[in-house]
Amino acid sequence: MTDHLPILLLLSPLFGALVCVLFGKGNSKNAWIVSMISLGISSILSVFLLLKVLSIKAGDIRYRMGGWDPSSGYEVGIELRIDILAALIVLAVTLVGFINTIYSKTRVPAEVGEKGPFFYALIQLLIVGLCGIIMTNDAFNLYVLIEITSLTSYALIAMGNRRAALSSFNYVIMGTIGASFYLLGVGYLYIKTGTLNIDDIHTYLENENLWTSQSIIVAFILIMLGVWTKMALFPLHGWLPNAYSYAPSMTGTFMAPLMTKVMVYVMIRVMLWLFGADFVYSEDSVWSELIVWMSVVAIVAGSFLALARNDIKKMLTYLIIAEVGYMVGGAWLNSLTGQAGAFYHILSDAAMTFCLFIAASIVIIRTGESRLNAFDGLFRKMPLTMIGFTIGGLSMIGLPPTCGFFSKWYLISGGIESGHWEFVVALLFSSLINAVIFFKIFERAYFGKIKGIKEEVSVADIDMIPAEGIKSVPASMLIPLFISALSVLILGIMNKNLFSWISNALKMING
């Protein structure tokens, strides 16, 4: 049965979603249980998948849907392909999904009311989509799965208040442009190669030596533009901050750690598998230079925008934009350390964003205030939450032994190795800005005087989530926070193993 792990991993949440929908309205509790079970199974299966991939020396598992053997060397069906990198990210995705489901237990009835089962169904389908994206080896199937994740996230975001609906609409427009660009790129590749399998496209391009063909270059640009739009790289980031900060809190905690990271994975995938390192980093093209500079701009701009925000979640979302710059830059550095660092940063950023978003959501819910003064005096009142937030914050700044430090270490190593000093400077600069941002918060939380907590929510505050008082943070919110904080530390301590796995896997691709 272990041969079928990849597909079982996908089917468990898919069936879970169907069952949730059958509950109809109002049955949030049952839907929560189903969701816990299905995502729990999925997480366990992904652990086994990782173990299985690690035990294979050759590198990757391939799973042919429908059992169609290739015809004259080309895949006719759809193939799944799981290597260590994919298995790691799948594990991260399913775990985040599972842990976030714990968090959502009390929030779903409070924030989406009777539509809880639909919320859980959408969440599970989002997981299906993300895992599918990571594992598939078919360029068009990737598009379909990208659309699955997009559609679920449009709906999940629009479930929030009226601003969320507007942000979601903008996201629909931007997301569709991104996905359509990707689809156009795939179309161009298909015109020139006649196949859709990622490995086959690469082989064909190499055999026919089509690297200088204008269509291939345009296809590459289009796919990159599409993926960048979906991952909110700086000039294309407009949709992200509003969408994530106005969405229901459990949607925010869910999507912020995962969506952009998975798209970064797709970018690395397209760069290294589909087009190959020779094309991407070729000497004749300016892309490597150009995109590293773009990422530098993204990092600096994201940091500055985050610094200027007074709204907790907005600030965190701009930090995500800066972090996306880290990963894009790292992937384009043309050094193995940089690529591996970017990849390691996908994992660590997922962990720390998750941690920060949960902590911020708890604070916002409890104090009923979404601006930074929500943090006043919280170290005394909500010490556990603040410990979690502190760990996440320190990791964002990049202090040892949190995973943020090590990902920065590898990214900077990559920058130094490839001689991109501007990237190194941008990283350090963003660390400093992060330090300013987070220590500003810590100082408030440490010294600030607690203001009277709003007892009742006035009509004017209708956009706000009503405060629930500082005292009782239920275990269903604290446990996820601690797991995520712990994972920030564990990822940091385990970085040597992770890094060697990642760089071995990347070495195999780069040849």
Added chain:
Amino acid sequence: MDIIIASFLEDSIVPKFNYWIYVILMMIGLYAMITKNNLIKKLIGMAIFQTAIILLYVSVGVKADANIPIISHHGEKDHVEHAQNENLDSASEASSHHGSKKEHHVIDKNKFANPLPHVLMLTAIVVGVSTLGLALAISQKVHGSFGTLEEDEILDQLRPGGYD
């Protein structure tokens, strides 16, 4: 004269005309998505954008002098017979090698349009209508809470109360 014009068209314009129109449609759609003020108009732009992409794909699969990608060698009347025969034959044929197959099994691939882009575009159409439906639902929600579908009017409403 007519012949000259026709051959000019056929040689220079026709071979790429589909691709040109696809680019034009895509530009129209994209422009509408980016600049239109009305949410429904944006969505119409989105639909046009998506059909433009479908146009590209379908144009790829076209072959001159090709048929639709459905095999119909035999008339209606021997269809039944054939189906019966096939059941009988399948056991014996299963072991026999390729060459011994009946004549109608040899298929000239140039006689049929390429089915793969069609399949892909079926999926793309479905995705398109799903996105459209969801986006319309979201715009209805926006209209429900703001009372308008014009983006600038919505932003005007948000400015006094919203902080960003």
Added chain:
Amino acid sequence: MADLESSLIPFFAWLVSLVAVPAIILLGRKPDAREGVTFFAAIVKFSLVLLMLPLIREGKILYFSFGEIIEGIPIEFRVDGLGILFAIVASSLWILTSLYALGYMRSLKEHDQTRFFACFALSLSATIGVAFAGNLLTLYIFYEILSLSTYPLVTHHGDKEARSGGRTYLSHLLGTSVAFVLPAMIYCYWKKGGDINFTDGSLLTTNIDSGAGLILLLAFTFGFAKNGLMPFHSWLPNAMVAPTPVSALLHAVAVVKVGVFCVIRVFTGVFGIDLLRDLNVAVVVSWIAAFTVITSSLIALTQDNLKRRLAFSTIGQLSYIILGVSLLTSLGVTGSILHVAMHAFGKITLFFCAGAIYVTMHKKYVSELVGIGRKMPITMTAFAIGSLSVIGLPFTGGLVSKWYLVMGTVDLGADGTVDSGKIALLVIFLVSSILNACYFLPIVYRAFFCRPEESLYEGGRQEAPLACLIPLCITALLSVISFFNPSLFIELAGLIIK
């Protein structure tokens, strides 16, 4: 080559104050038991450090490894002469400071004493971590932990001034370390090819040109901003808002000395004296240090707040140490290492005295100290001894270290070093010593020898509580003893130079 020996003692010496932290927090309700834990931990730590001393003097190097954390870089303790010297100074003074803090905090009835003692123990642990660090990464990690764990101490009062002081403190220390040390460290890692462990010689081999070498050296020197080198010095005066025991231990001993310790480590362990001589870049550092010495002394003259004056004096004294090591002569380096210890004894005495005056008289300005010598003779005598030591006058340890520093300067050009600006540096030493005298001796003089009508104080003697008085007497004594018997320190410093 010294022989390496795996040992658990460094680990325990580091661990003991760390274990004390939860114990202190748990015993927060019982002050006596809490302080008992602090003392116990301090004494155990000191004896563990002393236990290692004979082994080090035999020329062994003790190490303890937690395991690799990044390919080729373990988290590792490696105890050599320099490390043990610094550990001895820090852990011995911790005992005294604990005693002093006990008296100070209780007599002022400070709030949040549990947090105070817990952070104190944590920062000591980090200091020992830095002292024993076996490679740059370990050094860096403990350096950052030290910055973070002293932040609550600096901002202990929690008022606006403390918060802004704390902000300056953290922004300078974290900012410089992240912006300069981190890339420099990674650059070393990359240059070396996957390993940044300290060695007796040079970590970087000669595959580095002098341009890169200069940038790297400056990045390290400025990056460890705890050393107070201008222009990244302003955290130090600002951090004087902290309670005096904190200023005493952390800003005279642990924190600032960690800064210079790191610089000495970089000079001796990362670059190696020989490589620096070849590259001929240290001269830039020495001129920056010389500039800092003079400027900070001049600023100190203008300060009326006693603790701020001491702070600027500290900046100047720290730059002596950096100047000494950047001379690259063996005498200069020895002088630097000696000055780490000597200045610690002298400056902690001064801080203790300032705190004692504040506890008893609630005075913190220099202008208010006229005639105080009759009121608090013991305290002011100790103050006088501390001043002498910092100025570098006879019968105090300060003279010994300064002697080595001056001799190191004279040595310039003797054994392969460049002698550019030898005379200028000597003049700077002279001028700065005079300046030191200018800002300290008038305090002492006017405290004791003012005319009776000028005196602001009346009545009989009124000394600080015993718990404050005893430590400052002991540190004053140590300053004197170290003049007569500096051999231990010289021997340990010699282990580094060879």
Added chain:
Amino acid sequence: MKFFGLLSVIIVGFLLLSATKDFPNWGDEDSPANSGPVSSFYIEKTEEKTKVPNMVTAVLADYRGYDTMFETVVIFIAGIGIIAVLRTYGSNESIPKNQVGDEGAGLLARMTCSLILPFIQLFALYVVAHGHHSPGGGFQGGVMLGASYILLALAYGLARAKSCFSEKRTLVFAALGIFIYVGWGVLCLVMGSEFLNYSALDSILPGGVEMARSHSMLAVEIGVALTVTAIMFSMFSNLSTKGRLDKGL
């Protein structure tokens, strides 16, 4: 904004146009896409391997069945997404029985509808079932079936349509459709083959491996049709009532 929009559109347009000169001609039989092994395989081998003359159906439901499964899921997501976004559970959810038929179109339209509806539905079923041999299949048939209910709602009012196809029932049908599709794939798993490898089912389906594939395609097409029917109707009923499901257009 307009200017930047125009600028970016023109840049993208020129980028795309610049690549078209590199394309094979329209209708070129020898272009890589048309003559490549993948496309040739589909054209030449489909009937032999699956006994399905309509290659599009075969590729859709078998070779790229995994894609189609997710395509169905996309539709499903759109359906429940619209409910999640728009649906409001007001008090006036159920309209009294006697008001059924109050809304809707005039008499002539109703008569026409009641005349053509059975044929539409019959044809839709034919399209689903005959997708192997002629254009059509689960998706098209499903849309037509859904459209017939939309027509019913337009002519006789939403309440009438809801009496055939209540919200609960739409959700059950939608989920059931996907369940059939995925379940069919899981059945292949249980039989010891890869997911959606219909050839594994030849032991329980008549007619050998090829016919097993052909029959399986019918099964999954029925699943698709169920989901699409339900979701299309649900989409319309939610969008036309702003999620209240009370009174149609």
Added chain:
Amino acid sequence: MIWQFDIIILIFLVVTAVIALRVKDLLGASMVFGIYSFLICLLWAEMGAVDVAFTEAAVGAGVSTVIMIATVFSTTRRSKD
């Protein structure tokens, strides 16, 4: 495939697309969009993509237009551009 037919439909397509985006009445725009879908459906049929044409007829000219009109009815017909 008949290329004359192809070209005519393509030109009509561009025209209807522009009209659909320029009509100020949203109901009218939705109707024109329906025509656009119908034209493009013809185009698919002409290019031999019968399945795509069938789907486009059912979805683009059918359901898409209907749900768009449903939205316009339940919101507003007014549009500034």
